[in-house]
Amino acid sequence: MLMFVVVRKLPHSLFHKKQSIMVRLCTATWIISAFAFPQIVFARQYRDLSLLGRVVKSNLVTVGVHVARNLSPPTAGVYLDYQNIHNGSLRINGTSLEYITILSQPYITEIIAPNVEVITESIYIVDLPLLKRLWFPKLREVKGISIRDAPLLSQLSGNFSPGNRVTLTSTADDEYNGNEKLVISNTAIKALSLNSVPGVGLGDGTIQILNNPYLEKFTLSGLVRGPREIEVSDNGAKLKTRTQVSFPDLETSWQLDINFASRINIPQLRNSSGTLRLWKSTMKNLELPTLVNAGAVVILLNPKLERIEMPVFETTIRYAEGDGTGYVLGIYDNDKLTSWTAPPRYRPSPGGETVLYGNFKK
Numbered sequence: 257m258l259m260f261v262v263v264r265k266l267p268h269s270l271f272h273k274k275q276s277i278m279v280r281l282c283t284a285t286w287i288i289s290a291f292a293f294p295q296i297v298f299a300r301q302y303r304d305l306s307l308l309g310r311v312v313k314s315n316l317v318t319v320g321v322h323v324a325r326n327l328s329p330p331t332a333g334v335y336l337d338y339q340n341i342h343n344g345s346l347r348i349n350g351t352s353l354e355y356i357t358i359l360s361q362p363y364i365t366e367i368i369a370p371n372v373e374v375i376t377e378s379i380y381i382v383d384l385p386l387l388k389r390l391w392f393p394k395l396r397e398v399k400g401i402s403i404r405d406a407p408l409l410s411q412l413s414g415n416f417s418p419g420n421r422v423t424l425t426s427t428a429d430d431e432y433n434g435n436e437k438l439v440i441s442n443t444a445i446k447a448l449s450l451n452s453v454p455g456v457g458l459g460d461g462t463i464q465i466l467n468n469p470y471l472e473k474f475t476l477s478g479l480v481r482g483p484r485e486i487e488v489s490d491n492g493a494k495l496k497t498r499t500q501v502s503f504p505d506l507e508t509s510w511q512l513d514i515n516f517a518s519r520i521n522i523p524q525l526r527n528s529s530g531t532l533r534l535w536k537s538t539m540k541n542l543e544l545p546t547l548v549n550a551g552a553v554v555i556l557l558n559p560k561l562e563r564i565e566m567p568v569f570e571t572t573i574r575y576a577e578g579d580g581t582g583y584v585l586g587i588y589d590n591d592k593l594t595s596w597t598a599p600p601r602y603r604p605s606p607g608g609e610t611v612l613y614g615n616f617k618k
Contacts, residue, residue: 397425402439410444423451437461437483444470452479469494475502482509489515498538549573552584561590569599572608588613
């Protein structure tokens with residue numbers, strides 16, 4: 257029986273650097289065995305499965321497949337968007353993939369990858385309103401993770417726990433998905449614990465953990481040199497106590513912005529080249545035991561904060577960010593903070609300022 261297989265190159269602007277081939281069948285029940293040649297696709301019928309919409313079946317994965325060329329051995333990536341709607345549970349087979357990109361899927365409820373151990377680029381999952389579960393029990397390494405707008409996703413199972421963490425292998429030279437190294441936004445995830453490769457800097461990348469109302473704990477271990485932007489913001493809104501945030505190995509950062517936290521753990525931080533902003537959080541004590549200098553330090557609007565410890569802090573340093581400059585140490589509008597003692601070696605930078613405002617008695 258003659259079948260028509262449509263083969264087209266994926267536009268370069270879509271998320272991945274390597275040229276890929278997108279193989280699509282406009283019928284529902286087929287397995288594709290695709291080889292790494294630009295214009296050759298072999299198909300055979302598989303009658304036992306049916307999916308909602310136009311979905312490709314593959315001997316490697318159960319969704320639309322990009323077959324990456326010039327790889328030895330060839331590895332495939334998973335790509336699924338609004339043109340290929342999948343219903344219910346999505347199973348991904350194989351042990352090594354180049355990437356997983358799943359966009360705008362209104363009916364997927366879970367994504368299961370029981371044997372995947374390594375993803376050489378990124379996991380990119382956006383706009384899955386019914387997704388409740390991700391299951392990657394053997395995943396060890398992935399360069400980047402972006403999960404956004406999956407408001408029912410509460411089960412991030414497998415190696416995303418403290419005892420057996422996934423390692424982010426991204427470096428400063430990797431650029432994909434807008435250079436997002438780690439983004440978790442608008443999910444129902446309760447806890448997330450990851451490793452980063454020790455000693456590897458993330459360059460101009462971003463880490464954003466945003467608007468996760470049930471997030472109790474977030475930990476990123478191994479990260480020594482932070483990316484240009486780290487933002488952990490507006491999490492834990494449905495909790496009695498807000499999110500516990502921990503970067504236990506972080507020594508240097510650029511912009512570090514944390515709010516709505518019940519605990520902030522950055523015990524190794526020595527230098528923040530940009531702004532260190534800690535605000536609108538519920539912890540009683542804030543300890544910055546190794547912080548020596550920063551472009552600016554802003555500690556504000558923490559209603560329960562009673563004590564700040566930064567014993568070795570020396571000075572603010574000049575930096576430029578848009579129209580702003582550094583030099584500011586600001587501690588203000590922390591209702592229960594009635595005193596603050598300047599560290600013994602603290603000296604304001606020339607032209608800089610120290611701002612103390614609130615209920616200070618001494």
